[in-house]
Amino acid sequence: MEKYLPSSPTESESEDSPERPTTPGGSEYPYLPEQWKEGWKYEYVPLDNPFMTEARRVAKTESSDRKQQTGSVLVNANGEIIGRGANFSPLHAELRAKFERGEIDDERCERVKAGSPTGTGYELCEGCSSKYHSEPTAIRNAEELGNDTHGASLYLWGHWWCCKDCLDAAEAAGIGQVYLVEDSDRLFNKTHPDNLDGSLLKQEVEAPV
Secondary structure, three states: OOOOOOOOOOOOOOOOOOOOOEOOOOOEOOOOOHHHHHOOOOEEEOOOOHHHHHHHHHHHHHOOOOOOOOEEEEEOOOOOEEEEEEOOOHHHHHHHHHHHOOOOOOOOOHHHHOOOOOOOOHHHOHHHOHHHOHHHHHHHHHHHOOOOOOOOEEEEEOOOOOOHHHHHHHHHOOOOEEEEEOOHHHHOOOOOHHHOOOHHHHHHHHOOO
16 A cells, blocks of 8 residues: 655656646645645535534644644544544653643643744653644554445544654544544644734634533
């Protein structure tokens, strides 16, 4: 089975290569699987899509991250939710608890303190490992429940792209399509001109379920 591979423009690519896709808002994806050349792409749904609404609920109730909560749900061909997951790591939960008890002054992990750009620096913090991201967590949840993930779709709330490890996990699980929220590159991307101060992200994360 073909694996998702890192993909970035190179001088060796021919002039006839298809144009590298961007988000509907014009942002460049930090990572795309090699299959984009054969037509692979993200699909987008409104925020009030019922599956995206559930992914949002999962993020807000189960995530251990205050600022970049993400949630994923897997949906089979019959329209049934077969797996759920949020970005939750025991280390981040412990840091947050210690901060709330006044035992530490800063709940941020080493990766966040270092200002690592999105999708990088995971080696700086075990709690930031991709295995704790919402996509693999939802896949594990489905498998633990005995549900077949092949051909299922994944709905991701709280981010505007999937890292390589998460797309590899989706490919291995037979996930057929990944759905993101319309305008997600503006809502969840702190480098977007409309969201440089994180205000849009903060509003969305703090909005009631």
